[in-house]
Amino acid sequence: MGIMEDLNKTQIVLLCLLVSFVTSIGTGIISFSLLSEVPQAVTQTINRVVERTIEKVVPARVSDKTITKETTVVVKxxxxxxxxxxxxxxxxxxxxxxxxxxxxxxxxxxxxxxxxxxxxxxxxxxxxxxxxxxxxxxxxxxxxxxxxxxxxxxxxxxxxxxxxxxxxxxxxxxxxxxxxxxxxxxxxxxxxxxxxxxxxxxxxxxxxxxxxxxxxxxxxxxxxxxxxxxxxxxxxxxxxxxxxxxxxxxxxxxxxxxxxxxxx
Missing domain, CATH: 2.40.10.120 (Thrombin, subunit H)
Known part of the structure; x- marks a missing residue:
């Protein structure tokens, strides 16, 4: 029988999580290495895109409500x-x-x-x-x-x-x-x-x-x-x-x- 057949359901789930974690770490390392080698102009463009995206997503500050106050003026x-x-x-x-x-x-x-x-x-x-x-x-x-x-x-x-x-x-x-x-x-x-x-x-x-x-x-x-x-x-x-x-x-x-x- 194969190794997978010897594992119960819990062990299979844990194994999948471990594989996903290791894969994520590997992907991050590779991406960082690639970005480090990309020319500066490209990275500046990426940064600007991120900055502009943030500016559009972040909502403007809600202005304070205008409160109208009536005042009685006595004119002699x-x-x-x-x-x-x-x-x-x-x-x-x-x-x-x-x-x-x-x-x-x-x-x-x-x-x-x-x-x-x-x-x-x-x-x-x-x-x-x-x-x-x-x-x-x-x-x-x-x-x-x-x-x-x-x-x-x-x-x-x-x-x-x-x-x-x-x-x-x-x-x-x-x-x-x-x-x-x-x-x-x-x-x-x-x-x-x-x-x-x-x-x-x-x-x-x-x-x-x-x-x-x-x-x-x-x-x-x-x-x-x-x-x-x-x-x-x-x-x-x-x-x-x-x-x-x-x-x-x-x-x-x-x-x-x-x-x-x-x-x-």
């Missing part, structure tokens, strides 16, 4: 008023008339080219007008004769050809969207800017009830000046103080939408 009306005044301050000018530079009223810059809207009041086309800007610079003004029905007059800041000034202009709101009780800010002042705050007390419309014709407020203006604007809390101009409506100290204003139509 005082802060809104200060911000609104800051937005309009560079757009308000003082207008003076004649060689004696008599104070005429306030003007509002409404375009980057230097178009100014002001109360028509005692406008005289034969008088020379000048405007003092918020930064103290002074410009001569040219004017367009106003319509008889108009409550405002338009001036233009006169620049030299070399002057490339781009003027800061006011942003208009929509006076038709005003609400009773809404907070407003009035800008006035003859010698220096002054402000007053209040609320809208009445909104008068024309005969057909479609167009807002007058804004009444409870704003008390002490150092008043014609041509001064009223603002909403967003800093948008919603009205202008004009003498044709009533006493300029009354707190009544011409809706800005009426003035917009005259600018077209």
């Amino acid at each position: 009306e005082e802060d809104l008023i200060i911000d609104a005044i800051g937005k309009i301050s560079q757009s308000i000018v003082q207008i003076k008339a004649g060689s004696e530079e008599t104070f005429y009223g306030l003007g509002l810059i409404v375009s980057k080219e230097g178009l100014i809207v002001a109360d028509k009041k005692l406008f005289n086309s034969n008088v020379l007008y000048k405007a003092t800007l918020a930064d103290g610079s002074i410009f001569s003004l040219s004017s367009t004769p106003p319509k008889n029905s108009s409550s405002v007059v338009f001036f233009n800041l006169v620049k030299t050809k070399q002057d490339t000034t781009v003027f800061t202009f006011a942003v208009f709101g929509d006076s038709d969207k005003l609400q009773l009780g809404q907070s407003v800010i009035a800008i006035a002042g003859v010698n220096s800017p002054s402000v007053a705050t209040g609320r809208i007390s009445m909104l008068e419309k024309n005969a057909d009830k479609t167009t807002l014709s007058l804004i009444k407020t409870d704003v008390v203006i002490k150092d008043t000046a014609s041509g001064g604007p009223i603002l909403n809390l967003s800093g948008e101009v919603v009205g202008l103080n004009t003498a044709n409506i009533t006493d300029i100290q009354s707190g009544n204003f011409t809706p800005i939408n009426l003035i917009k139509t005259e600018m077209k």
Whole structure:
């Protein structure tokens, strides 16, 4: 009988394991010897292949989850008023008339080219007008004769050809969207800017009830000046103080939408 026939099952299994182990060792030794003799360029290529394979197999780090946290911010009306005044301050000018530079009223810059809207009041086309800007610079003004029905007059800041000034202009709101009780800010002042705050007390419309014709407020203006604007809390101009409506100290204003139509 052969040797294999003399072995039981356990011995056969152990023999197979021994043969496999010896074969593996032999294969490893032969492979190492062969690789040692391979040119360096080939081994570098193999290494790069391994490195790239590893880069593809290793998963990217999972980014942290974004956690959104809601925070309640309390905005005070005082802060809104200060911000609104800051937005309009560079757009308000003082207008003076004649060689004696008599104070005429306030003007509002409404375009980057230097178009100014002001109360028509005692406008005289034969008088020379000048405007003092918020930064103290002074410009001569040219004017367009106003319509008889108009409550405002338009001036233009006169620049030299070399002057490339781009003027800061006011942003208009929509006076038709005003609400009773809404907070407003009035800008006035003859010698220096002054402000007053209040609320809208009445909104008068024309005969057909479609167009807002007058804004009444409870704003008390002490150092008043014609041509001064009223603002909403967003800093948008919603009205202008004009003498044709009533006493300029009354707190009544011409809706800005009426003035917009005259600018077209």
